[in-house]
Amino acid sequence: MNELFQQLINGLSLGAIYALIALGYTMVYGVLRFINFAHGDIFMLGAFSGLYLYNWIKPLTLGWPDMVVAVLVLFGAMGIAAILGIVIEKLAYKPLRARPRLTVLITAIGVSLLLEYLGQLRFGAAPCAFPTLVEPHVIQGLGGLRVNSVQLTVVVVTLLLLLGLRYIVMKTRMGLAMRALSLNPTAAALMGVNTSVVISFTFGLGSALAAAGGVFYASLYQAIDPFMGVLPGMKAFVAAVLGGIGILSGAALGGILLGVLETLVVGYSSFLGIPPGYRDAVAFVILILILLFKPAGLLGKTQREKV
């Protein structure tokens, strides 16, 4: 029973990261109806921004509490990624606004490869060590339960970020415009919503969340490389589809479910008779099953295609 809880906590922290990335996929899909394939690489760039920022501000902030440095690094990385996301949207996706979705998807694959290989050129292919932002120590919980402080921080900060996102989307004018755009772009534009600004904002917001995910992922695994975003990116997409693409709470739910399921499959591999090497296949099997049986996702409503 104790082991189960331990696995659940591991799964929850991994799931929180998937959820953060999945939110970006879902928001972009909501306003533009396309899969931003390069989102996983924004996650990677977020982690690298965190690393470079840390090395840059460490000497400037000697004697400051670790907590403040960690927060500065996190928000700095989120800001850099937000700018990157907006620039990428303006350069690569905006010229294709009226084109078929497949054209945009191919462009997104191109952007993704470009970021990965430029990253490899700049950062090298070997993994870089990521600094410890939060001092790792084991917190003893009830009944001998042990929680790593890094994992706990990841889960708590993710929760705060999700609340912040909910506030932006539900309570601000920009959030209202985002919701209007995802409901009906033409009508929203007619009602005076500046679609171009809202799309940029959405890309920025999604990229910032992915960067937060990148910094968390790097803090948990302590090694980052230019290709670290490929698999988490794809899995987060699966999470977004699992929850119902375009639905914010669905992305969060899907991310956490996927993280927990993946951890459980690996943790109980001998019991389930699935070798742990199949870890990366779990997400794709889930994706195929969900698309076969409930293509709209767990929280989505089925829509009939009209001519």
Add this chain to the structure above:
Amino acid sequence: MGIRFAFFISLIAGAVVSYLFTGHPEPSWTVAQLDDYLLNILILMGINVILAVSLNVVNGHTGQFSLGHAGFMAVGAYASATITLLAGKSLLGLLSPLGLMAQPCLFVTALLVGGISAALAGLLVGIPSLRLRGDYLAIVTLGFGEIIRVVINNTDTLGGARGLSGVPPYTTLGWTFGIAVFAIYIVGTLVNSTYGRGFLAVRDDEIAAEAMGINTTKYKVTAFTVGAFFAGLAGALYAHFIGYITPEGFNFLKSVDVVVMVILGGMGSTAGVTVAAIALTILNELLRQTEQYRMIIFALILIVLMIVRPQGLIGDIGKLLPRKKGGA
């Protein structure tokens, strides 16, 4: 449109390349005169042509979007290599009455096993594709490709992550060239046939096609199966050419390579795709010294092409040729 042209192009390309590289005053038509490096490039070119033409059935003619072509290639490579590695000796013994024909017979068996296993995998992927469109399908095929890789990675009899080595080098330029021409011919005639119009109908408007009584499901599955069959053949050729296969060799990037060929050549144009496969194989060789820039250049090609010329660089080349009136 353009099959004869593609045929023609591949013949010319073969002659031109051999002329340029060997430096003989006359084109060298015999394989014996080509040096090993050139021979290897020509074989790779043939394999890439098969891959690009077969992916074009799914991505170009039928308008679906598959990102898992390397997965089918892996199935073909592993299935055929298993035949020649594990059963090769005993089969050669059985076939020994055929004398010199024994080894080609074994190779044909291996190729067919590779192609058919890949086709079965294609059938399996085709089934979920019935319910999915566009970007969703792309991700599912990507997922299938990854699953195939993960499964091979975890199967000890297939060598796991270490891969299979010592695959006999049966692939020759003749085999590759022959199968490439066969692929171009089959795909070209299939798409131009009355039956093949269905693929184009599914691509142009799925709902309208369905309303006109076209069984879109059947066409999509057929496209996947045919595409996968030839990808399997290409994989089998590749395995018996390189002699050493690992699951990593068939990852997502390999699929992207083929997608770039199809997009560069123009989706739905057999001729364009053939030229693009040949051109990109040469580009790959030229960029071998600057390997780290290769993928950056590929990525930039994709992005710029989508903005400037989404129909591909040479996609409408077939249309420039005179066509018979009223016919196709």
